Amino acid sequence: MSLADQSTLLGLCVALGIGLLVGADRERRKDTGPTRGAAGIRTFVVCALLGSASVILGGGLVLAVTALIVGAGALIAYQRTRHQDPGLTTESALLLTCLLGGLAIHDSMLAAGVGAVLALLLASRDRLHHFVRSVLRAQELNDIILFSAMALIVLPLAPDRFMGPFDALNPRAIARLIVALMAISALGYVAMRALGPRYGLPLAGFAAGFVSSTATIYSMGERASRQPSLMSGAVAGAVLSSIATIIQMTVVIGLIQASLLTALVLPLSFGGAAACLYGLVFFFRRDPLSNTAVEDVGRAFNLKAAAVFAALVTLILLASAGLNAWLGARGMLLGAALTGLADAHATAASAASLMAANKISSAQAVGPILIGLTTNTLMKAVVAFKAGGVHYATRIVPGLALMIAAVWLGAWLG
Structure with a gap:
């Protein structure tokens, strides 16, 4: 396996890890029933790999088109659930996960770091809200x-x-x-x-x-x-x-x-x-x-x-x-x-x-x-x-x- 192939494989693994890490948190916060959130662990993994595949197949231009499609889908999902959850956190995280998947192909270390920070921010929602509203x-x-x-x-x-x-x-x-x-x-x-x-x-x-x-x-x-x-x-x-x-x-x-x-x-x-x-x-x-x-x-x-x-x-x-x-x-x-x-x-x-x-x-x-x-x-x-x-x-x-x-x-x- 050439050095380029090894780098690509590492990028795909990092993208998979980011999708699993961020998606696991979103999956735990999904409601059940017809009003449940549209994006869970599988959706985040797919979006991360979709970003990686876009960069592999066509570079930045294809990634931009993919990001627009993912963003449009997230916006449509938000219109359905905005009455129950007016926040845009999940939709924004979904778009960022797709972009991080693309970034992982060129800079896996940077993508992994940003993905870990994103997951930490999502998991610390209650503590951050309490700190900003009650402590700070x-x-x-x-x-x-x-x-x-x-x-x-x-x-x-x-x-x-x-x-x-x-x-x-x-x-x-x-x-x-x-x-x-x-x-x-x-x-x-x-x-x-x-x-x-x-x-x-x-x-x-x-x-x-x-x-x-x-x-x-x-x-x-x-x-x-x-x-x-x-x-x-x-x-x-x-x-x-x-x-x-x-x-x-x-x-x-x-x-x-x-x-x-x-x-x-x-x-x-x-x-x-x-x-x-x-x-x-x-x-x-x-x-x-x-x-x-x-x-x-x-x-x-x-x-x-x-x-x-x-x-x-x-x-x-x-x-x-x-x-x-x-x-x-x-x-x-x-x-x-x-x-x-x-x-x-x-x-x-x-x-x-x-x-x-x-x-x-x-x-x-x-x-x-x-x-x-x-x-x-x-x-x-x-x-x-x-x-x-x-x-x-x-x-x-x-x-x-x-x-x-x-x-x-x-x-x-x-």
């Missing part, structure tokens, strides 16, 4: 639409090139930062609704720290300022996000120059342990009103706050680029300090790359990395004051200071 709030729906517009429209359309003063501004990176901050805030919102503030916020903070620890601290502070009863959970999540920073930095350095980790194992280990211990203190601390706070969890995110944070990071990047252009290699430490204000990982990656290129030694690379981590921690302290006020910052700053002190202690011992 109107404001949450608006937030989902706004986030989708930012992530699926604004972000892809933003130019992915450096421009502006010193070629330091990348619109795609700025838009990505705003979307990341919105996603972090939404993650904390979902976790808090699902698990409560005591467990949800710390877990969300640690996970979101892999995206941006500074943005996580900002998001947690903004939420704590609106709802002081969530303070302990927000502080725990904010501090635990710094552990993610250290883990991510370790991975970045290991991928670029693994030998550099030998000189950094003690600083990074000490810093991560200190942040973990301090975060656990607030994880086990219970706020007096933590049980009542779940009733009012606020909004998923604040677009204005995300834009302000992105603007602040952009200004820091401009200053860093200007300093590097002015001082060149002589300003490596100062440049590392400024770059660290925006992203500690960028400083670590730069130093590790210079070491990998044999331009600096391991001892020379440690200094900029630790300075970048220190200024990044300083930036987090400033962000904590800006986002959550004095009450939030006085709980965050000691943990950040303890972490960075442990980092330098590890460097001194090493």
Whole structure:
């Protein structure tokens, strides 16, 4: 059997599987008697195979004619049953199954994936209806639409090139930062609704720290300022996000120059342990009103706050680029300090790359990395004051200071 024949046979098998999978769900939902639905498991299997056969025999043009015929038949069936069931779900699924059968001949993996999603949507009808009507709030729906517009429209359309003063501004990176901050805030919102503030916020903070620890601290502070009863959970999540920073930095350095980790194992280990211990203190601390706070969890995110944070990071990047252009290699430490204000990982990656290129030694690379981590921690302290006020910052700053002190202690011992 040739490779083309094997591909065609696989496509037919996938089409058969899609028809059986989707048709089984529709068969279970058919009524009995004269008013029962017209499409069941056999109809869906036949339509899926009909789409495959159309592509095999005549390509896309024959598939289009077949889809028109299937769509017309579905419309006729709908006219007979629309008084009992005014929905168009079965008819639309029948037409899509036919098209997926045709797609399976050319791209069986894509067709199988879409078919599985279709079957899952059909099988989850009751749960989806309950979620949208009873669980999802109107404001949450608006937030989902706004986030989708930012992530699926604004972000892809933003130019992915450096421009502006010193070629330091990348619109795609700025838009990505705003979307990341919105996603972090939404993650904390979902976790808090699902698990409560005591467990949800710390877990969300640690996970979101892999995206941006500074943005996580900002998001947690903004939420704590609106709802002081969530303070302990927000502080725990904010501090635990710094552990993610250290883990991510370790991975970045290991991928670029693994030998550099030998000189950094003690600083990074000490810093991560200190942040973990301090975060656990607030994880086990219970706020007096933590049980009542779940009733009012606020909004998923604040677009204005995300834009302000992105603007602040952009200004820091401009200053860093200007300093590097002015001082060149002589300003490596100062440049590392400024770059660290925006992203500690960028400083670590730069130093590790210079070491990998044999331009600096391991001892020379440690200094900029630790300075970048220190200024990044300083930036987090400033962000904590800006986002959550004095009450939030006085709980965050000691943990950040303890972490960075442990980092330098590890460097001194090493």
